[in-house]
Amino acid sequence: MDAGVSSQFDFLFGNYPLDGAFDEMRDADGAVRPHYQALIEDIARLPVEELQRRKQSADLSFLTQGITFTVYGREEGTERIFPYDLLPRVVTAQEWSRIEKGLTQRIMALNEFLRDVYSDAKILADRVVPRELVYSCRHYRRQMREFQVPRNVYIAVVGSDLLRLNSGEFVVLEDNLRVPSGVSYMLTNRRVMKRTFPKLFHSYGVRPIEHYPQQLLATLRSLAPEGRTEPNIVLLTPGVFNSAYFEHTYLARQMGVELVEGRDLVTHDNVVYMRTTDGLKRVDVIYRRVDDDFSDPLAFRPDSALGCPGLFNAYRAANVTVANAFGTGLADDKALYAYVPKIIRYYLNEDPILNNVETFLMTEDIQRRHVIANLDKLVVKAVGESGGYGMLIGPQSTAKQQEEFARQIEANPRNYIAQPTLDFSRAPCLIGDKLEPRHVDLRPYILFGDKIHIVPGGLTRVALERGSLVVNSSQGGGSKDTWVLQ
């Protein structure tokens, strides 16, 4: 490092505290980790104004492309861009290999769990998972009993949330097995990154992720009903008011499939058709971005107008494939999550490669008493919620909020779990004219068709507020590109 770069380096890191938390870029002594070395030197070569200029041009590119999401609970139709941080998060080949193996193992086991629970229920008979936990789950679908789903694949599209603990170990925080979103940000972040730092990117040996839409299409095609050699694949969206509508249009366009709403679909004799100007066209595979509840008013919530009446019967008649299958939310229930290590051992006879976060079940008396006594230190989550809604973060909560949660837990213990407040890893972000550490998670996207395929990378979400632990886009989070090295 020459002198100019070195002083710029010192300036950039002028406000970069290191404490117990794992830092993605610097080791415990403050030295830059080898896989970040070239990146940081390159960044330090650029004047701060240039960095900020590139950041602005990246933001503008998101805005003009209309890459926005809708925030709920505010004035209707508030469209915002998902804040983008300039610096990539770097994952080494070795780290990635472990993540890949661990997720493959976990998804195999969870898929097998769903197949078992909806057919023979051996795991319940063997008392590995408590029966009442399964049957009391809001996402358990009785309608799915004794139905063999195509190729036995329940969870074709998964986006698991990983965290990195102080030890440097990656753990699974959540398995999103229903309709995981965010993959369009992974793809657009990469495109913007290539435009902002072309030379740096080229020199780094980053594994490509751009083939995700094609891989998704191949996955969906592999699940088509028997005998449909040229399947008509569609993406089912709840419509323009959904927060992820941009992603739906993006994926449909990238895959070259029709983007349909429930009102475009009709069923007749257990076959699903879409209304086109050329008449009715048969639909073979539906990549569904609509929750179970809203998919078919005849089978699920009768007051929903988003879905297609008769869809579920057509599915059970094996005339159409729906991905993900119905009822998969059972396996990402936050209380059942505590049993995933046991589920892995039960079906695969292996130890989990990726561990869970320690989880307290409110249905267990001892654990519940411990949690209620320690609400100020723990994170409490409602089991069926996602997106950071319905959460209590102990250390940042008021006594009043804690009382409220204690009351709710006692009233409905099955509905809550608690976890320790995690100090998870941080990565450098450009904040103003300095680099500062912010908490990050990682959501890789897993596709399950003929076999399990994980695109090397994922969405790294950032809690942009200093000290904040919440990375959800709806709660002020941002994102950055994720580089998996060769």
Add this chain to the structure above:
Amino acid sequence: MLSRVADSLYWMSRYLERAENTTRLLDVTLTQMLDPGEASTEARWRRLVAALGDPPGLEWNGDLDSMAQMLVFDGANRASVKYCIDLARENARQVREEISTEQWQRLNRLFHHIHSAHATEQFHRTTGDMLSSIVDGIHLFKGVSDTTMLHGQGWHFIRLGRYLERAYATATLLEVFQPGLTLSERESTSYRYLEQVGVLRSCTAFEAYCQVYTADLSGDRILEFLLLNRLFPHAILYSVESTLHAIQSIQRNSNRKPPDELIACIGRLHAMLGFTTINEVMTGNPVAFLHSIRQQCLYIHGLIYRYYVHYSIHSALSA
């Protein structure tokens, strides 16, 4: 193409055409009111509203400025320019993946423009400029639609919406103005001239008319030009012919049996206009003739909706 998508493109286009028509008609009327004429301001306003098809909520309240502002900016009034632009954008937003980025950006810009404080302020300061800026925005949208969008079914549905709306709107306008246009000399020539120019300008037809007939204005010729000209894009015959072409193009890329009734209805309207003369129209009942054009446009719209968008499942399965 999905029926819902075709429907959205069709309505996006119809609403924009309507916004343009309303804006221009208002602009022309306000300009005309600068000259004293025989008709009172109130009568002229009533005639404007009648030429828009008598939408509710625009009854004369004695204050021209507030009436004009309502017609442009009152989003709650279904006839207002703002309402039309809002709905055009809403339709476009729902088929974002079908239209080009350029189209979306032009429309979005127009939408933000009419919602801005700047637009209201400009309307009070220089009404004409503000109204022109709206028409300009719509023209830009049409231009990028033709140059950036795939000329497939979707594009033809956009044209279908535009020309059907235009044929209907022009027929409505002429139905209101025809009696005054072709009346024997009653007013003094200069006022009469202004009225006639006004009708032509409402259809951006003044210059084109002069190229065909010179500036020698006569009621019969104006009617002939706006009704039966084959080369002028705002003439009814031209619009009906374009509607017919759009339907034929949609049909050509389709493997579905052509809807006989739809082709027959557009063909009948086309023939009715194509094989007549202005003398024939004038010796008959011109108002009834114009009214019949409107009725046929409505009927054609209904058939398009029933055949392409909201057909019964039974009919589609047995086809």
